[in-house]
Amino acid sequence: MHPDRTTPLTFGMLVFDEVEVLDLGGPFEVFSTAGRLARTADDQPLLRVRTVAATRHPVRARGGLRIVADHTLDEDPPFDVLVIPGGVTTAVEADADVVAWLARRRRTAALTFSICTGAFLLAATGALDGRPATTHWEDQEELARRHPEVRVRTDVRWVDDGDIVTSAGISAGIDAALHIVGRLFDEELARRTARQMEYTWTR
Incomplete structure (x- = not known):
């Protein structure tokens, strides 16, 4: 485990x-x-996840799953790692408030992690x-076309570029998330997490 964590x-x-x-x-x-496997000295989870949405209204994910976020953008909760999942992102890209919030929180986060079209x-x-x-993989050409300043990689499941990690689509986000656990804590915790999930980790 990271010695100062x-x-x-x-x-x-x-x-x-x-x-x-x-x-x-x-x-x-x-x-x-x-976070269930790695605990603090007072038996609290060493990793915690908080969800953030633009408003208090329930979010409807692809396929119809409804989610009520823990916080709104206005509440601006503290966190260490910014996580940006993908999906149909067109409306979010057009929302100047969300993009501005992401830009600001990306600068203050120790690490930013995007998944798929995130x-x-x-x-x-x-x-x-x-x-x-x-x-x-379906969106790599479009990302290169719309954002030619990005050096789009087509040969990997994720890219670790220091303070930013990006992953390919959907299940690749699990592999990259395990990589992040290994990087921020240690490989043993990542392996234990994958085993607990009964997941075969593709590194």
């Missing part, structure tokens, strides 16, 4: 209408499961300019 690490996850369920649920399960939201903030990134 003695207080819980909080993951702030954006949710929005038409978010992809596994883009959201896969990393959520990884981080929350790791890369489009991250690219909209300018955070991927001149940097390598990936997204779902």
